[in-house]
Amino acid sequence: xxxxLALAALAALPLIATPAAAHDLEREELFAAQHNAMQDDTAxxxxxxxxxxxxxxxxxxxxxxxxxxxxxEQLTALxxxxxxxxxxxxxxxxxxxERAHILAPFPQxxxxxxxxxxxxxxxxxxTAEVVGYHDYQAFLDDDPSNQAGKIVFISNQxxxxxxxxxxxxxxxxxxxxxxxxxxxxxxxxxxxxSIGTDNNRTPHTGxxxxxxxxxxxxxxxxxxxxxxxxxxxxxRYDEPVKMHLLLTPRQIGEQPSGNVIAEVPxxxxxxxxxxxACHLDxxxxxxxxxxxxxxxxxxxxxxxxxxxxxxxxxxxxxxxxGAEEVGLWGARAFAEAHDGTDYHVVAESDFGAxxxxxxxxxxxxxxxxxxxxxxxxxxxxxxxSGEYDRAGGADVGPLxxxxxxxxxxxxxxxxxxxxxxxxxxxxxxxxxxxxxxxxAAWTTMLMVMAGPVE
Amino acid sequence: xxxxLALAALAALPLIATPAAAHDLEREELFAAQHNAMQDDTAxxxxxxxxxxxxxxxxxxxxxxxxxxxxxEQLTALxxxxxxxxxxxxxxxxxxxERAHILAPFPQxxxxxxxxxxxxxxxxxxTAEVVGYHDYQAFLDDDPSNQAGKIVFISNQxxxxxxxxxxxxxxxxxxxxxxxxxxxxxxxxxxxxSIGTDNNRTPHTGxxxxxxxxxxxxxxxxxxxxxxxxxxxxxRYDEPVKMHLLLTPRQIGEQPSGNVIAEVPxxxxxxxxxxxACHLDxxxxxxxxxxxxxxxxxxxxxxxxxxxxxxxxxxxxxxxxGAEEVGLWGARAFAEAHDGTDYHVVAESDFGAxxxxxxxxxxxxxxxxxxxxxxxxxxxxxxxSGEYDRAGGADVGPLxxxxxxxxxxxxxxxxxxxxxxxxxxxxxxxxxxxxxxxxAAWTTMLMVMAGPVE
Numbered sequence: 001x002x003x004x005l006a007l008a009a010l011a012a013l014p015l016i017a018t019p020a021a022a023h024d025l026e027r028e029e030l031f032a033a034q035h036n037a038m039q040d041d042t043a044x045x046x047x048x049x050x051x052x053x054x055x056x057x058x059x060x061x062x063x064x065x066x067x068x069x070x071x072x073e074q075l076t077a078l079x080x081x082x083x084x085x086x087x088x089x090x091x092x093x094x095x096x097x098e099r100a101h102i103l104a105p106f107p108q109x110x111x112x113x114x115x116x117x118x119x120x121x122x123x124x125x126x127t128a129e130v131v132g133y134h135d136y137q138a139f140l141d142d143d144p145s146n147q148a149g150k151i152v153f154i155s156n157q158x159x160x161x162x163x164x165x166x167x168x169x170x171x172x173x174x175x176x177x178x179x180x181x182x183x184x185x186x187x188x189x190x191x192x193x194s195i196g197t198d199n200n201r202t203p204h205t206g207x208x209x210x211x212x213x214x215x216x217x218x219x220x221x222x223x224x225x226x227x228x229x230x231x232x233x234x235x236r237y238d239e240p241v242k243m244h245l246l247l248t249p250r251q252i253g254e255q256p257s258g259n260v261i262a263e264v265p266x267x268x269x270x271x272x273x274x275x276x277a278c279h280l281d282x283x284x285x286x287x288x289x290x291x292x293x294x295x296x297x298x299x300x301x302x303x304x305x306x307x308x309x310x311x312x313x314x315x316x317x318x319x320x321x322g323a324e325e326v327g328l329w330g331a332r333a334f335a336e337a338h339d340g341t342d343y344h345v346v347a348e349s350d351f352g353a354x355x356x357x358x359x360x361x362x363x364x365x366x367x368x369x370x371x372x373x374x375x376x377x378x379x380x381x382x383x384x385s386g387e388y389d390r391a392g393g394a395d396v397g398p399l400x401x402x403x404x405x406x407x408x409x410x411x412x413x414x415x416x417x418x419x420x421x422x423x424x425x426x427x428x429x430x431x432x433x434x435x436x437x438x439x440a441a442w443t444t445m446l447m448v449m450a451g452p453v454e
Numbered sequence: 455x456x457x458x459l460a461l462a463a464l465a466a467l468p469l470i471a472t473p474a475a476a477h478d479l480e481r482e483e484l485f486a487a488q489h490n491a492m493q494d495d496t497a498x499x500x501x502x503x504x505x506x507x508x509x510x511x512x513x514x515x516x517x518x519x520x521x522x523x524x525x526x527e528q529l530t531a532l533x534x535x536x537x538x539x540x541x542x543x544x545x546x547x548x549x550x551x552e553r554a555h556i557l558a559p560f561p562q563x564x565x566x567x568x569x570x571x572x573x574x575x576x577x578x579x580x581t582a583e584v585v586g587y588h589d590y591q592a593f594l595d596d597d598p599s600n601q602a603g604k605i606v607f608i609s610n611q612x613x614x615x616x617x618x619x620x621x622x623x624x625x626x627x628x629x630x631x632x633x634x635x636x637x638x639x640x641x642x643x644x645x646x647x648s649i650g651t652d653n654n655r656t657p658h659t660g661x662x663x664x665x666x667x668x669x670x671x672x673x674x675x676x677x678x679x680x681x682x683x684x685x686x687x688x689x690r691y692d693e694p695v696k697m698h699l700l701l702t703p704r705q706i707g708e709q710p711s712g713n714v715i716a717e718v719p720x721x722x723x724x725x726x727x728x729x730x731a732c733h734l735d736x737x738x739x740x741x742x743x744x745x746x747x748x749x750x751x752x753x754x755x756x757x758x759x760x761x762x763x764x765x766x767x768x769x770x771x772x773x774x775x776g777a778e779e780v781g782l783w784g785a786r787a788f789a790e791a792h793d794g795t796d797y798h799v800v801a802e803s804d805f806g807a808x809x810x811x812x813x814x815x816x817x818x819x820x821x822x823x824x825x826x827x828x829x830x831x832x833x834x835x836x837x838x839s840g841e842y843d844r845a846g847g848a849d850v851g852p853l854x855x856x857x858x859x860x861x862x863x864x865x866x867x868x869x870x871x872x873x874x875x876x877x878x879x880x881x882x883x884x885x886x887x888x889x890x891x892x893x894a895a896w897t898t899m900l901m902v903m904a905g906p907v908e
Contacts, residue, residue, distance in 0.1 A: 052686050055562030063561075107517075108509030108741070111877060200654050201740075201877040225880035229741075232506050286655075287562070287683070423565060423655040426679035 025447060030377055033447060036305065037440035043301035044432050046074065047294055047353075051287035051427050058284040059323030059330075060092030060255035067280050071260040071296075071320055078304055080262035080318065088333035090323055092255040093117050095284055096248030098220060100191065103127065103242040106233060110226040112191060113285065114247045115175060116207035116326050119216030121189065125246035126218070128188045132234035132241075136173040140181070148186035151243050153222075154178050155193040155231050163358075164351065164413045171195060179208045179219035189218040189245050193227035198418035201225055205283050206421045207326055218247040257281075257322040259330045262300075264307045266315035267454065272344035273315045274450045275404075276303060276442065277395050279324035279350060286425035290416060294435065295349035296320050302442030306453060313451025314344055321395040324350075325421075331395040340402025345449050348393030349442065351411040352419075355434040356441040358410040360386035367405070374407070374448045381441055386410065407449075409441050479901060484831055487901060490759065491894035497755035498886050500528065501748055501807075505741035505881050512738040513777025513784075514546030514709040521734050525714040525750075525774055532758055534716035534772065542787035544777055546709040547571050549738055550702030552674060554645065557581065557696040560687060564680040566645060567739065568701045569629060570661035570780050573670030575643065579700035580672070582642045586688035586695075590627040594635070602640035605697050607676075608632050609647040609685050617812075618805065618867045625649060633662045633673035643672040643699055647681035652872035655679055659737050660875045661780055672701040711735075711776040713784045716754075718761045720769035721908065726798035727769045728904045729858075730757060730896065731849050733778035733804060740879035744870060748889065749803035750774050756896030760907060767905025768798055775849040778804075779875075785849040794856025799903050802847030803896065805865040806873075809888040810895040812864040814840035821859070828861070828902045835895055840864065861903075863895050 050070065057067040068085050075083045093116055100110040131146055132153040133139040139147075139154050154174035158166060168176065174192035182190040194204035203223040210216045222230060234241055260280060266273070278295030282288020303316050322330035340346075345363065359378050361371040368388065375385040391406030400406050412434075419425045447453070504524065511521040522539050529537045547570055554564040585600055586607040587593040593601075593608050608628035612620060622630065628646035636644040648658035657677040664670045676684060688695055714734060720727070732749030736742020757770050776784035794800075799817065813832050815825040822842065829839040845860030854860050866888075873879045901907070 048686075052683060052690075053560050055560060055683075066561075106507050106509060107520075199880075199882045201656055201880065202654065225878070225882050228882055229506060229509075229880070232502075236506075424679070426653075426655065426683070428653045428679050428682055 025377060030444065030447065031380065033305065033309065033443055034381060034440045037302070037443045038436050040301060040305065040436065040439060041432070042304055043297040043435050043439045046300055047289060047297035047430065048427060050293050050296065051289050055287045056284050057280065057282050057288065059281040059326040060090050060257050061094065064257060064281050064322060068258050068260050071280060075260065075262040075300065075318070078300065079307060080303070081265050083262040085258040085260055086334065086337060087256055087258040088329065089254045090257045090329040092252050093326065094250055094252055096120065096250060097246055099246040101244040102233065103244055105237060105239040105241065110230060111201045111203055111223040112220040112226065113203040113205045114249050115179065115205060115219045115221060117209055117216060118219040118247055118249050120248050120250065121218045121246055123248065125244050126188055127242060127244045130230070130234060130241040130243050132231060136170065136178060139178065144185035147182065149188050151245060152182045152187040152190045153230060153234065154190070155227050158195055158197055158417060160197040160414060162412055162414050163410060164416060167195065167417065175206055175208055175221065179217060180210045180214055183210060183214050183217045187217060191220050191222050194221040194224050196224060196417045196420060196422065199224045200424060202422040202424045204421040205285060218245060220247055257329055259322050259334050260320040262318040264303050264312065264316040266450065267311050267313050271314045272342060273317045274344050274446065275317045275319055275346040275396065276446070277319045277321060277346065277348040277393065279330065279395055280320040281323050281325055283325055283421050285423040287427065288425060289427050289430060290352040290419050290425050291421065292350045294353035294430070298349045298435065298438040298442055301439045302446055305439065305443040306446045306450065310453040312446070312453050316446060316450050324395055328394060331398050335398030335402060340399040340404035343399065343404040345407055346396040346399050346404045347407050347409065347445065348396045349409065349438065350393060351413050352416045353430045353435050353438070354412040354415065355437045356381070356383050356409045357412050358384045358386040359407065360390045360410060361407040362389055362391040363405045363407065374445060377444050377448050378441060381437060381444065383441060409445060411438070479827070479831060484898065484901065485834065487759065487763065487897055488835060488894045491756070491897045492890050494755060494759065494890065494893060495886070496758055497751040497889050497893045500754055501743060501751035501884065502881060504747050504750065505743050509741045510738050511734065511736050511742060513735040513780040514544050514711050515548065518711060518735050518776060522712050522714050525734060529714065529716040529754065529772070532754065533761060534757070535719050537716045539712040539714055540788065540791060541710055541712040542783065543708045544711045544783040546706050547780065548704055548706055550574065550704060551700055553700040555698040556687065557698055559691060559693040559695065564684060565655045565657060565677040566674040566680065567657040567659045568703045569633065569659060569673045569675060571663055571670060572673040572701055572703050574702050574704065575672045575700055577702065579698050580642055581696060581698045584684070584688060584695040584697050586685060590624065590632060593632065598639035601636065603642050605699060606636045606641040606644045607684060607688065608644070609681050612649055612651055612871060614651040614868060616866055616868050617864060618870060621649065621871065629660055629662055629675065633671060634664045634668055637664060637668050637671045641671060645674050645676050648675045648678050650678060650871045650874060650876065653678045654878060656876040656878045658875040659739060672699060674701055711783055713776050713788050714774040716772040718757050718766060718770040720767055720904065721765050722767050725768045725905070726796060727771045728798050728900065729771045729773055729800040729850065730900070731773045731775060731800065731802040731847065733784065733849055734774040735777050735779055737779055737875050739877040741881070742879060743881050743884060744806040744873050744879050745875065746804045748807035748884070752803045752889065752892040752896055755893045756900055759893065759897040760900045760904065764907040766900070766907050770900060770904050778849055782848060785852050789852030789856060794853040794858035797853065797858040799861055800850040800853050800858045801861050801863065801899065802850045803863065803892065804847060805867050806870045807884045807889050807892070808866040808869065809891045810835065810837050810863045811866050812838045812840040813861065814844045814864060815861040816843055816845040817859045817861065828899060831898050831902050832895060835891060835898065837895060863899060865892070
């Protein structure tokens with residue numbers, strides 16, 4: 001069945017029962033908009049150009065500043081109003097050299113990468129015995145005296161799934177809280193198996209944090225094959241494993257960063273706004289395509305679709321947050337400068353470039369009809385109805401804590417953690433068809449949430 | 455259908471017509487041997503232990519020497535006779551630092567790796583304009599005056615296929631002959647798109663060669679996503695592309711290397727021998743699992759299967775060649791020290807760890823019946839009959855030039871060039887079931903070629 005026929009068939013179905021609380025969305029209008037979005041390559045072009053012309057853009061660095069300048073130029077050229085940057089300062093960490101070498105019993109190099117906020121080894125590196133654990137609990141259960149002065153190695157295998165369940169806990173524990181705990185136990189350093197689902201020699205970086213008063217130790221993620229190799233050596237042989245580790249990252253103090261903001265002005269200046277968001281920064285090892293150039297491209301392309309239809313009732317605010325990866329600095333600065341209760345809804349796209357498969361909302365009981373209208377409008381795109389009391393998006397978290405209602409257009413994350421925070425997060429991984437489906441989903445969401453376009 | 459039932463069904467078929475020239479191979483004996491090989495994990499254990507306990511083993515280096523010592527110990531422990539090393543000396547190249555940075559118009563790092571025999575940049579690197587070509591012919595067609603003093607960039611996309619067609623020519627041309635040609639044209643350096651079928655940021659190294667009298671220039675392979683990024687920048691923008699390149703490999707002169715040899719002694723000491731071969735060395739960026747630890751594991755495990763059945767008529771010679779990757783030094787030394795006409799047949803396994811799908815022979819017209827008997831015996835393993843005038847195997851090439859007949863058990867190479875010469879050539883990529891099918895195929899081949907086991 002061609003798309004035209006499919007749309008015709010859908011148009012013949014009974015009207016979507018739009019509740020009184022939601023505005024009247026004509027089915028033909030909806031299908032036409034979805035059809036247009038599915039033909040549009042604006043998102044692809046934004047994503048291609050950002051990741052080619054800027055490339056990697058670590059929060060707080062000159063590369064992120066170049067990304068902001070690029071973003072202002074592009075968002076202006078796309079026709080958005082009130083394009084601006086809101087600046088803030090942030091403590092900034094930068095990567096140095098990184099190298100690991102098993103000295104005994106079987107000399108060989110291992111591939112790893114420092115975690116954000118990792119401490120540094122001496123300039124010549126450090127040499128210590130490795131003590132290995134299959135998971136975070138086994139590390140906790142062992143006596144700290146077995147860990148003091150050693151390189152702690154924590155392995156655990158993150159399972160592949162669609163929604164990223166388990167990324168933070170339990171599978172992310174070695175990265176999130178392992179370094180701090182190992183430092184407190186007197187470990188010389190810590191290496192963890194990458195929190196990822198691939199088996200490429202492209203290790204997964206990501207932030208870690210040390211409590212106040214705890215001196216950061218060198219902390220790195222091994223590529224999955226290297227973690228398996230090291231665990232094999234630790235497990236199968238009754239010999240001490242000695243490793244030489246070199247990590248020379250640095251904290252370079254407070255640096256400028258910023259959030260880039262643009263608008264589609266609404267007809268009613270007093271109406272609460274609709275925010276569509278992403279984060280503009282990326283890790284330093286890749287041009288940040290899935291994480292999160294795609295989110296910026298999708299949300300801007302959807303807002304542009306609305307703008308081309310006319311003027312919505314509510315103002316659509318596009319926010320490309322800064323410095324998400326390295327500690328949500330942009331999100332926190334934004335929430336401090338703005339009021340979460342000014343928003344009708346806030347939503348972020350930050351889970352790759354694959355298709356949206358589920359919608360969840362957290363609009364409250366009194367807006368259930370609106371939540372249902374959204375579900376009905378998204379259904380033709382193959383998007384399932386999800387929870388009514390849940391919404392995600394790291395950058396909109398602080399605003400939601402201030403009372404902003406949220407929703408999520410959940411993407412298929414089956415391969416997200418193959419690429420996440422690795423050097424492999426590059427343009428070639430994008431499926432343009434799935435990217436366009438995202439634009440159609442976000443356009444649909446805006447048609448429902450931002451009120452009638454005239 | 456279970457395997458037992460399948461074998462019973464096959465046993466009920468008419469007898470394989472074994473020609474007079476080949477020995478009488480009982481069908482039950484054949485099926486039992488194939489069944490045993492398909493249950494045996496000897497190959498897996500050899501492969502796991504070589505790649506864990508030795509790891510990467512570049513020809514001419516101490517790591518390759520450790521691999522030889524490991525091999526002698528293991529082949530002896532497996533019960534083979536006359537285990538020995540035949541030494542030779544070889545010129546040796548070692549990798550240094552490697553880094554590429556686009557300076558303009560869009561500053562960013564690219565991932566690349568030096569090709570074997572690459573020249574070095576100055577210690578601080580070199581900066582030059584990039585001149586890019588879509589393929590080798592376009593590079594040849596351009597005027598050398600456009601290339602002198604520049605960094606030549608040659609891109610071409612190697613297609614994925616089953617048998618590796620096109621790896622040497624035409625798709626390998628940028629790597630094999632590009633650097634020499636670029637040096638003659640006065641280029642400052644050359645970077646090529648990796649000769650590979652993946653899109654990971656794990657560049658493919660590999661040897662290149664410079665003619666006598668041509669001074670080697672820095673020569674490296676970009677990871678596929680990086681080559682695409684660079685080509686996008688070269689093509690889409692009307693601005694000069696400036697790159698900083700740092701490559702510090704070194705030629706460290708003549709170093710010791712060697713071939714490791716072991717035997718299953720035959721009942722007839724005057725009969726021509728059967729050689730099963732692989733290469734023990736690997737590139738320096740990976741533990742060399744597909745290339746070619748698997749070949750060593752498969753051939754040794756198959757010879758061990760024969761040894762456990764009894765004594766074959768002909769001596770089986772197992773040769774784990776040294777220094778294949780970096781110029782076939784082991785193969786050439788062996789052919790100088792031995793006589794190709796002493797062999798009934800020579801065969802090498804050097805195309806990964808995936809299943810054998812085709813057999814080809816080059817035994818001559820007078821041994822067609824034997825070639826047919828081999829085909830009939832391999833058929834139950836799902837192995838197709840291929841050419842009668844073709845055989846491969848880089849390390850057995852020099853012996854074949856001296857008159858040794860050859861055959862090939864061709865492996866499915868569909869994913870071989872995803873991993874080939876990259877850091878990603880690690881143990882986790884192996885499918886143990888396919889590895890065992892290889893052992894069954896090589897066991898079968900030896901049953902046909904080495905004469906009756908008693």
